[in-house]
Amino acid sequence: MTTLHDFAVWLAHSPVNTAVTAQAWLVPEIQIVHIVAIAAVVIAATLINLRALGVVETDQPQHVVAQAWTRVIGIAIVVLAATGFLLVASEPGRALFRTVFWVKLGLIVAALAVTAAQARTGPVPTTASRLLAIGSLLLWIGIIFAGRWIAYAEGWPGAFS
Amino acid sequence: MSLEDFANTLATTSLAETLTDSTWLFGAVEAVHVMALTLVFGSIALVDLRLIGLVQQHRDADRLVRQVLPLTWAGFVLAAITGTTLIFANPQGYFANTFFRVKILALALAGLNVLVFHYVVQPRATAGGATAQRVSATISLALWLTIITCGRWIGFTI
Numbered sequence: 001m002t003t004l005h006d007f008a009v010w011l012a013h014s015p016v017n018t019a020v021t022a023q024a025w026l027v028p029e030i031q032i033v034h035i036v037a038i039a040a041v042v043i044a045a046t047l048i049n050l051r052a053l054g055v056v057e058t059d060q061p062q063h064v065v066a067q068a069w070t071r072v073i074g075i076a077i078v079v080l081a082a083t084g085f086l087l088v089a090s091e092p093g094r095a096l097f098r099t100v101f102w103v104k105l106g107l108i109v110a111a112l113a114v115t116a117a118q119a120r121t122g123p124v125p126t127t128a129s130r131l132l133a134i135g136s137l138l139l140w141i142g143i144i145f146a147g148r149w150i151a152y153a154e155g156w157p158g159a160f161s
Numbered sequence: 162m163s164l165e166d167f168a169n170t171l172a173t174t175s176l177a178e179t180l181t182d183s184t185w186l187f188g189a190v191e192a193v194h195v196m197a198l199t200l201v202f203g204s205i206a207l208v209d210l211r212l213i214g215l216v217q218q219h220r221d222a223d224r225l226v227r228q229v230l231p232l233t234w235a236g237f238v239l240a241a242i243t244g245t246t247l248i249f250a251n252p253q254g255y256f257a258n259t260f261f262r263v264k265i266l267a268l269a270l271a272g273l274n275v276l277v278f279h280y281v282v283q284p285r286a287t288a289g290g291a292t293a294q295r296v297s298a299t300i301s302l303a304l305w306l307t308i309i310t311c312g313r314w315i316g317f318t319i
Contacts, residue, residue, distance in 0.1 A: 032313050043203030046232060056228050148192040152184055
């Protein structure tokens with residue numbers, strides 16, 4: 001906890017924090033970029049997963065759909081990580097000291113592992129690729145819920161603010 | 162009945178009471194709203210970017226629209242239901258909020274743009290009709306970005 005506390009204190013006094021809190025409109029605009037990147041992940045994951053489940057784009061081989069859209073997820077994740085970091089830096093006492101934020105990070109690691117596996121699937125859906133599709137859908141939904149929940153969750157006792 | 166009266170009426174419903182009593186319920190409805198809106202925006206942006214000619218050029222535009230439209234509809238219905246529900250948590254506040262008003266206006270314009278696209282632009286689509294499609298798609302993207310921006314700003318100004 002002390003290392004995390006030290007990191008939060010450092011972040012609160014960092015140039016990043018100064019930059020993103022300089023104008024009131026910056027944090028909302030960063031959140032909007034974050035939301036647009038979420039939309040990219042959502043449509044990409046939806047197309048990959050619905051293809052694996054045989055619902056959309058059935059005229060294309062599964063791996064063509066998977067490879068095209070896992071690439072989009074990869075790019076969007078970079079944007080999400082960058083904007084996410086800026087948002088944490090803007091208020092270091094918030095996300096870092098709420099369990100749901102760490103749950104979200106864990107779910108993201110799992111979702112990325114599933115996505116990486118989906119990039120290696122074959123031309124025809126199999127039980128494995130269908131299971132990955134269901135896993136992916138559940139994980140991304142969970143991540144969105146966890147993300148929204150940061151604003152409502154109670155901070156750890158004695159947390160930095 | 163004025164807008165203010167209407168807001169006051171909504172504020173006295175049992176739905177309003179339930180939402181104001183329970184923080185987790187509001188948050189849950191909000192989270193579903195976020196999921197739905199990202200599906201709406203993601204699917205619309207995909208079609209718009211294809212019509213402008215920036216992505217998926219190897220896919221036939223009409224075919225892409227047909228595949229993606231059900232996703233847009235499902236997302237929109239869910240977003241509309243959750244969005245309407247959220248209003249009940251603070252009707253007076255939302256109706257008086259400038260970003261909320263602009264958002265509703267932008268939604269109406271986006272709907273109008275869809276109708277114009279389907280009934281005027283697409284039926285006349287030929288090689289020469291590409292400009293009209295690009296204009297319609299650009300307007301669509303601009304409107305939906307406005308809707309998302311206003312939506313987020315409501316939270317900071319309510």
